[in-house]
Amino acid sequence: GQSLEQPSEVTAVEGAIVQINCTYQTSGFYGLSWYQQHDGGAPTFLSYNALDGLEETGRFSSFLSRSDSYGYLLLQELQMKDSASYFCAVRIGGYNKLIFGAGTRLAVHP
Amino acid sequence: GAVVSQHPSRVICKSGTSVKIECRSLDFQATTMFWYRQFPKKSLMLMATSNEGSKATYEQGVEKDKFLINHASLTLSTLTVTSAHPEDSSFYICSARDDRATETQYFGPGTRLLVL
Numbered sequence: 508g509q510s511l512e513q514p515s516e517v518t519a520v521e522g523a524i525v526q527i528n529c530t531y532q533t534s535g536f537y538g539l540s541w542y543q544q545h546d547g548g549a550p551t552f553l554s555y556n557a558l559d560g561l562e563e564t565g566r567f568s569s570f571l572s573r574s575d576s577y578g579y580l581l582l583q584e585l586q587m588k589d590s591a592s593y594f595c596a597v598r599i600g601g602y603n604k605l606i607f608g609a610g611t612r613l614a615v616h617p
Numbered sequence: 618g619a620v621v622s623q624h625p626s627r628v629i630c631k632s633g634t635s636v637k638i639e640c641r642s643l644d645f646q647a648t649t650m651f652w653y654r655q656f657p658k659k660s661l662m663l664m665a666t667s668n669e670g671s672k673a674t675y676e677q678g679v680e681k682d683k684f685l686i687n688h689a690s691l692t693l694s695t696l697t698v699t700s701a702h703p704e705d706s707s708f709y710i711c712s713a714r715d716d717r718a719t720e721t722q723y724f725g726p727g728t729r730l731l732v733l
Contacts, residue, residue, distance in 0.1 A: 538720065549710060549724040550661065557720070594660065602649045602668070603719055605712075607661045 509533040511608035513595055518614045519585055527580045527593050527611045535600030539571050539578045542594045544610070550594065553580065582613070590615045619645050621713045623725035630701055631733055637697045638728045640711030647713035650694040651722065652686065655708045667694040691716075701732040 511531045519525045529539065538557035542550035554562055556571035556578060568581040582589055592612050596605040620643040630636050640650055648669045653661040665686055666674045673686035683705075685697040694713075698705050708729050712722040 549726045555720060602666045604651060604663060604666055609660045
């Protein structure tokens with residue numbers, strides 16, 4: 508089967524740094540994606556890692572270790588607008604479909 | 618950036634009726650689109666993979682006769698919830714895979730379905 512594990516909730520203050528971890532057990536792994544979703548909205552693509560290492564995009568970075576079946580999303584200089592749910596998703600074979608984790612709700616406080 | 622639209626955004630219907638949801642890629646071609654279902658504060662559950670010109674591939678446990686998918690063109694996929702019941706009430710989200718960059722999916726804004 509396919510399974511992804513990520514923390515259910517994380518709380519942080521403005522300006523802080525937060526790391527959201529994701530471990531996965533899937534077949535046919537092609538890469539790990541991260542999506543942000545605000546309540547009532549659609550998921551928004553944040554990053555994609557196909558190879559080991561760190562990818563940086565502005566305040567957000569994502570890391571992948573294929574040998575450990577592990578990745579994380581790092582959010583720096585947190586802002587109130589970063590309060591949302593964050594999903595890791597594994598891209599698997601076939602039509603490159605995505606299997607999503609349960610999501611991590613991030614609450615940023617002043 | 619790539620834009621995906623969904624219509625309608627919200628729909629309320631009576632039990633036993635059918636509801637059609639459209640998913641369009643507005644500025645790119647998408648041979649492959651995906652349909653997800655999401656319950657409040659839960660993850661996105663992949664329902665099916667929709668391919669232009671061929672039958673959809675359904676995930677285990679998803680009734681293909683209940684959730685009819687048609688992908689008639691490279692920019693349009695439709696999901697029809699047939700004989701809807703209250704337990705079908707959910708947030709339905711589509712995504713489209715850009716034919717030019719197949720590692721990325723772009724999500725539509727979602728359709729909130731409420732069956733009374």
